[in-house]
Amino acid sequence: MAVYDHGYKGYDGPLMPARSRFLVISRYGLHDVFASRLFLAFFAFCFAWPLVLLGAMYLRYNAEAMTLINLDSADLLEFVQVNTWFFQNLFLRVQLYLAFIVVLVVGPSLVSADLRNRAMPLYLSRPLTRTDYVLGKLVVLGVLVSAITWAPGLLLFVIQASLGGREWLLENWRVAPSMVVVSVVWLLCMSLPMLAIAAWVKWKPWARIVFMGAILTGTAFGQFYKEFYDSWLGSMVVAFDVTDALSASVFGTQGTVQMPEAAAWLAAAALASLSAALLYRRVRAFEVVK
Amino acid sequence: MSEAAPVIDLDGLGVRFGRHQVLDDLRGAFSGRAIGLLGPNGAGKTTLLNTLLGFYRPTAGTARLFGMDIAAQGRELRRRVGYMPERDAFIAGISGVRFVRLMAEVSGLPPEAALERAHEVFFYVGLGEARYRNVETYSLGMKQLLKLAQAIAHGPSLLFLDEPTNGLDPPARLRMLRLIREIRDSGKARIVVSSHLLRDVEECCEEVLVLNRGRIATYCNLAEERRANRRFLELDLAAEREGAGSSFRASIEGLGCEVAVVNRRRIKAVLPPGVEVRHIYASAIEQDVTIRRLDYKRTSLEDIFLQAMEGDDGRL
DSSP states (O other), X not given: OOTTOOSOOOOOSOOOOGGGTHHHHHHHHHHHHTTOHHHHHHHHHTTHHHHHHHHHHHXXXXXXXXXXXXXXXXXHHHHOOOSHHIIXXXXXXXXXXXXXXHHHHHHHHHHHHHHHTTOHHHHHTSSOOHHHHHHHHHHHHHHHHHHHTHHHHHHHHHHHHHHHHHHHHHHHTTHHHHHHHXXXXXXXXXXXXXXXXXXXXXSHHHHHHHHHHHHHHXXXXXXXXXXXXXXXXXXXXXXXXXXXXXXXXXXTOOOSSOOOHHHHHHHHHHHHHHHHHHHHHHOSSSOOOO | OOTTSOSEEEEEEEEEETTEEEEEEEEEEEOOSEEEEEOSTTSSHHHHHHHHXXXXXXXXXXXXXXXXXXXXXXXXXXXXEEEEOSSOOOOTTSBHHHHHHHHHHHTTOOHHHHXXXXXXXXXXXXXXXXXXXXXXXXXXXXXXXXHHHHHHTTOOSEEEEESTTTTOOHHHHHHHHHHHHHHHHHTSOEEEEEESOHHHHHHHOSEEEEEETXXXXXXXXXXXXXXXXTTEEEEEEEESSTTHHHHHHHHHHHTTOEEEEEETTEEEEEOOTTOOHHHHHHHHHHTTEEEEEEEEOOOOHHHHHHHHHHOSSOOO
């Protein structure tokens, strides 16, 4: 069926493997996300802070460079202690805030338009399951969030390990897997609710408002509960408290939130499961009205 | 996938939404190149298509496409199926060719082949010049053609078309029907057309399944019906002499025709195999009878449809 041959012909050529079919959705999703110059600029900005930290790490181990820029080595050594705290709070916490903005901006555009324009029957009439579809969209957020959280974190970790030597590595080896685990758990706990809300609301601005509203309402209610009843139970609905408690649990540090580790994990698992169920319920070819 | 197996094989298929039985005990095997699904609104045509596509789970029985079970081999089947939905369906914010390419890639085509096919189908359906335009800017008729393009981009063996001429003006409707007939005649894909427009189904389908209230009201093989209609004749006579009509009737009865007399000047006849219309004319000359009018029986799809709608519980 070449363009000059206006007759119908079938297709007998090779086919891509079915298992990786969901990656087609991810590839197109990423392409569309980066089509926006504004987002591209913001995404580039997300690497600014890791670059600053990289510079500080370099200077810390390069007395000659510090002399050149008239910096007191003692002050810098005191200020930049490259340890678990550095990676957990100075690096990852900041990057997770940026990742939150990425999820808020990109998440709704991934599914709401498909549902609003009734594209689901087109996807699902092909060899693609609902799980493939959700996975394909989740990979888009996964790639973006990973690119600004654990991926540069690991790079910083490797550079620091090469500068700090074997002793530093033995002392801080737990940092590397902890950054990955916290980032992935955070990704699931933020992306799934965002996608679920977008699937139900079907309109990008409203989805963002509802998501922010849910987080702010949870935070306000949780803080009120904590103050009024003097109980950590309120932290179960405060996203940032749960993130802090989880991060402390994974990195093995003392958290700022008085909340049992198990409760934080339970809250995260409940949020992700509920969101996945809501999302899965909405992602179907046609609504069945019983 | 067995090409010798029926295109659609329904085996007691039933679908229930809550307390509402939408499809009930559908049975039959259909093998035509183009199968029409007819029925009034709410008859279950779209539900049947959606069930065959795996969107709804059967609550009773099963169905097979090309011998493959829709429940057990759904994924493999959907690789070979193209679907044009009734309502507007597209992916916002991308050009037409990118949309069709995405759909082809999701069906399994490698990126380069998908891009090539996307361009080809755009020219095939007559939207070649509009392929770089954003799909939201397409007119209703263009969106219908776009839906057809995405349905055929991956070269399916079976094409489900749900109300393909909905909202089209007469020239666009004719173009759509021509494309469907072309695809049918290419022999590369079997087609299932769901429509409430009898004319559309009559123009492109060989077999017709009429649904009413979730049940099969009637089945009609249009090709056979058309062939059979060619054997039924209605003749208006003008006799030159007394008794010529009777002798003419006896003469064609002698040829083996079944004859029924409507009145003195009009008779109906069924031609047996081997007897052609020229033999009738020859008898008329012999018997000195003038045939003023000779017509074939015309049972239209509308007659079949209306007859099917009279009874509620018709089955195959």
